[in-house]
Amino acid sequence: MTIDHLIDAVLDREGGYSNHPADRGGETAFGITAAVARANGYDGAMRDLPLATARAIYRRLYWLGPRFDAVAARAPLVAAELFDTGVNMGPPVAAAFLQRALNALNRGASDYPDMPVDGRIGDITLAGLTAFLAWRGAGGERVLLKAIEALQGERYVALAERRPANEAFLYGWLANRIG
Structure with a gap:
């Protein structure tokens, strides 16, 4: 795509x-x-x-700007999700979801080092993504995508809980932005 x-x-x-x-x-x-x-x-x-x-x-x-094109060269499904999430929540939030998911999936930093969760896609994030995909193979991208979507869904629910006016958008966010 x-x-x-x-x-x-x-x-x-x-x-x-x-x-x-x-x-x-x-x-x-x-x-x-x-x-x-x-x-x-x-x-x-x-x-x-x-x-x-x-x-x-x-x-x-x-x-x-957020270098989602560089992610796409390694994991196109993940990049597509980051783009859509970035449009809805801001690119730094989407990038931080990727970083958090990669950190949580690195088996205690035994597969690759933890990275700072700074919301910026740089060489460290791209190296972690490359290492994760090399270790987990073709199915790894889908698992990483699920982790990112889980973080996204949790944020949508939290936004609706913190600001009741956001409940007007929650159904649409969950229906149209996840999965």
Whole structure:
């Protein structure tokens, strides 16, 4: 699956313009918040955000910037999940899920060293991912994906518990963002 396919899938899930009263992100277009659009040079009405601008933002901020493309070269299913999670929760949260899962799956650091959980994909994280996949083989990517999705699901439930207004989104998050 290419980044263009992943962006298409996010666009299908996110839809066009939205301004849900319970959404702390405020106005969005194609899932891009006004704050992100403004920070990336768009100054028009969110209802008019060009699709090409949204695509460029997704590619730059949610794929290339966090280095999920480097993850994709090793584990494409994991990279696809990190991209979608990054869109919904922020790339540092998605990257931290990968780091936490890799640390928990390294058998007490006997397969590869623990890494800092800093929410940034760097050489240490990529080396841990490579070592994990070499040790666990083809099935390892699916297990790693399950661990990341478990962390994601727990975060969604915790968000709804901490802020009751988020309960309006919980069903959709669980139905459309996990698995």
